[in-house]
Amino acid sequence: MSVRRLAEASVQPPSFAYNAEKAAEARTWIGKYPEGRQHSAVIPLLMLAQDQEGWVSKAAIEHVADMLGMPRIRALEVATFYTQFQLKPVGTRAHVQVCGTTPCMLRGAEALMEVCRSKIHHDQFHANASGTLSWEEVECLGACVNAPMVMIFKDTYEDLTPESFEKLLDAFKDGKPPKPGSQIGRQASCPEGGPTTLKELAKI
Numbered sequence: 001m002s003v004r005r006l007a008e009a010s011v012q013p014p015s016f017a018y019n020a021e022k023a024a025e026a027r028t029w030i031g032k033y034p035e036g037r038q039h040s041a042v043i044p045l046l047m048l049a050q051d052q053e054g055w056v057s058k059a060a061i062e063h064v065a066d067m068l069g070m071p072r073i074r075a076l077e078v079a080t081f082y083t084q085f086q087l088k089p090v091g092t093r094a095h096v097q098v099c100g101t102t103p104c105m106l107r108g109a110e111a112l113m114e115v116c117r118s119k120i121h122h123d124q125f126h127a128n129a130s131g132t133l134s135w136e137e138v139e140c141l142g143a144c145v146n147a148p149m150v151m152i153f154k155d156t157y158e159d160l161t162p163e164s165f166e167k168l169l170d171a172f173k174d175g176k177p178p179k180p181g182s183q184i185g186r187q188a189s190c191p192e193g194g195p196t197t198l199k200e201l202a203k204i
Helices: 020-031 038-053 058-068 072-081 102-106 109-119 162-173
Strands: 094-099 133-138 150-152 155-158
Touching (some): 020 038, 020 058, 038 058, 038 072, 094 109, 109 133, 109 162
Parallel strands (some): 094 133
Antiparallel strands (some): 094 150
16 A cells, blocks of 8 residues: 655645534534544544545644644544545545456446546546546445446446446536446446346235
């Protein structure tokens, strides 16, 4: 596992504050833990910061730590350990996580990564010229049966081909996210083409 570091000082904002909506959510999360255990809210509070800003800055980490009355280094340890936290600015309209685990690789994940290299940026964690799209390779995202697939923010897009993936990226770039889930109309994890067994309900 590679070392995860905070973004360069040149892109770090001088301060961070939750907006009114996120501040209310943060108070709700803190209230879920008993007195003296508020430190346990660090992960959901960091996620709220990421939902608001798109990534987790040094200022956001310190703000969360101060809210919870915990040493800032502890919050920093959490943010740098869990890969769900983006420590650098990502695409404003889509940060694409391409699953590179075995099932997806066998079904064409490398071709999806080539699309990312050509349409977004050759290197991971770098945005395209307009700053709207970025990408990275990740491990299992839990939709192996509909491989290959990607996750964009909190939604998964499954059963992709290089061609359908290109269209998906274009849609995000234009600010028109497509419907998540299978991109071939597959229901849940049924076989391609539809169910092959139990097509009729048994008559009792």
